[in-house]
C-alpha cells in the first residue's frame with residue numbers, strides 16, 4: 099500500500115455465503131469503515147427477457163418462474179396480467195380470488211426464506227431451520243396445485259393451469275393456522291432479541307427522500323414511512339375487495355424493514371383467509387376461444403375445443419399492436435412487465451422492472467460509513483434475488 | 490493432499506481402502522454456494538424438513554479449501570465460468586462434483602447466449618441430478634449414489650485419476 103492511499107479495496111463474492119447468490123461487492127475500506135460499496139452484477143445473467151421475446155406468449159410463462167424463484171407465482175401473475183391487458187381478457191371471479199390467495203401465500207413463503215437467510219447472516223442459525231419448516235407447507239400447496247414444488251407455472255393467461263385441488267381450502271386453512279402460531283415463536287426469538295436489535299437497529303439507514311429518488315419500492319420504501327403499495331395504489335386482480343393494512347416504518351433501518359416484513363406476513367395470511375372464505379364458484383379459465391386454452395375436460399370430448407387447443411399450442415395467438423405496462427406488488431416491491439405486441443404471435447419486446455435490481459442500487463448509500471460487518475446486514479435487508487437482478 | 494500421496498507404488502491396498510473410503514463417504518463437506526433456483530432446493534435439503542445431516546453431509550463450508558464436494562446448484566452464466574473453475578481448482582484433492590438440475594447438467598430451458606450448456610464443459614462431473622429444480626429427495630439420492638462411488642474407489646486409482654481430473 100502506498101503512503102497516500104489510505105483505503106483498502108476488498109472483494110466480496112461472487113461466491114460468498116451471505117451475498118444471497120452470486121452478487122459481488124467491491125468495497126473500499128478505511129480500516130473497518132466502508133467508504134464505498136459498489137455492487138457488481140451479471141453473474142447470473144440468463145437472458146430471460148431475450149428468451150421471452152422469441153417465444154409464443156404463453157410459452158414464456160415458465161421463464162418468468164425462474165426470475166424471482168422465491169416467488170414464482172407473483173411473476174406468473176405479473177406476466178399473465180400484462181398479457182391479459184394486451185389481449186383485453188377478463189378473467190372469471192374465481193380465478194381472481196384464487197390468484198390473490200396464492201400470491202399472498204407466495205409472499206409469506208418468500209418472506210420466510212428472507213427471514214431464514216437474513217437471520218443466519220446475522221448469526222441466528224436456528225431461524226433458517228424454523229423458517230424452512232413452515233415454508234415447506236406452502237411448497238406442498240404449490241405441489242398440489244401445479245405438480246411442482248417451486249416452478250409451478252400455475253397461473254396462466256386467462257386463468258389457471260388446472261382447477262384448484264379438492265383439498266385446497268383445507269390446506270390453506272392449515273397453513274394459515276400453523277404459520278400464525280409459529281410467528282409468535284419468531285417474535286420471541288428475534289423481535290426482542292438484544293443481539294438482533296443491536297445488529298439491525300440504526301444499520302443500513304435510508305431517508306424517505308433518498309428512497310424515492312432511488313426509485314425503491316416494497317418494504318425498502320415503506321421502511322422509511324412512504325405509503326406506497328401497488329395493491330392499494332393501483333389495485334389489480336380484485337385487491338380492492340380485500341381488507342388489509344400496509345405496515346409502515348419510521349426510521350428506514352434494517353430493523354424497521356424486519357418489522358414490516360413480519361407484519362406483511364400477518365397481513366398476507368389475513369388476505370389469504372378472506373380469499374378462501376369468499377372464494378366464488380365458477381370456471382377456472384376465461385372463455386375466449388382462440389386465445390385462452392379451453393378446459394382440459396372439454397378438449398377430450400368436444401371437437402371445437404380440441405381444434406382450439408391444437409391451434410393455440412402450435413401457433414399461439416396474435417396480439418394486437420401496442421404496448422402495455424402492468425405492475426404488481428411482488429414480495430420484493432413493484433414488479434412490472436412492459437410488453438409490446440406487433441401483430442404477430444411473439445412479443446416484440448418484453449421488459450421487466452425488477453424490484454430487486456432497483457433496490458440493490460441503494461446499497462452504496464445504505465452501507466456508506468458503516469462497519470464492514472454491516473454490509474452483510476444491508477444486503478440481507480434489501481432482500482435481493484439474483485435471478486431477478488440479472489434476469 | 491490426502492493419504493494417497495504417502496503410499497508407495499508397490500503396495501496393494503485392501504483394508505486401508507475400505508477404512509478410508511468408509512470415513513470419506515460419511516463425512517463429505519460440501520462447498521456452500523448456490524447459483525440460482527436449485528440452490529433454494531439445496532437449502533431445503535439441508536434444512537429441517539429433509540435434514541441431510543442424517544447422511545453426514547451437512548457441514549457446509551464457506552471456503553473451497555475446506556470442501557471436498559461441490560454441488561453446482563443452478564445455471565452457470567458465462568460470467569460465472571471462470572469463477573467456478575477457480576473454485577474447483579482451489580478445492581483440495583480428492584474432490585467430487587454433483588451437477589444439480591437441468592441447467593447445470595445441460596443448460597435446461599435456457600438454450601441461449603448467456604448460459605453455459607452444461608457445467609461438464611469446464612469441470613468433471615461425477616453425478617448428474619435431473620429436474621428443474623430436482624426435489625430434495627432426488628438430490629439425496631444423487632448424494633447416496635455418490636457415496637456408493639466413493640465406497641468402491643481404490644485409493645491408488647483415485648490418485649492416478651487426479652492427473653486426469655485436473656482440467
Ligand code: SF4
Nearest residue numbers: 526563590591592621
Ligand atoms: S434447473 Fe431449473 S430450477 Fe435449477 S437453476 Fe435451472 S431453471 Fe432454476
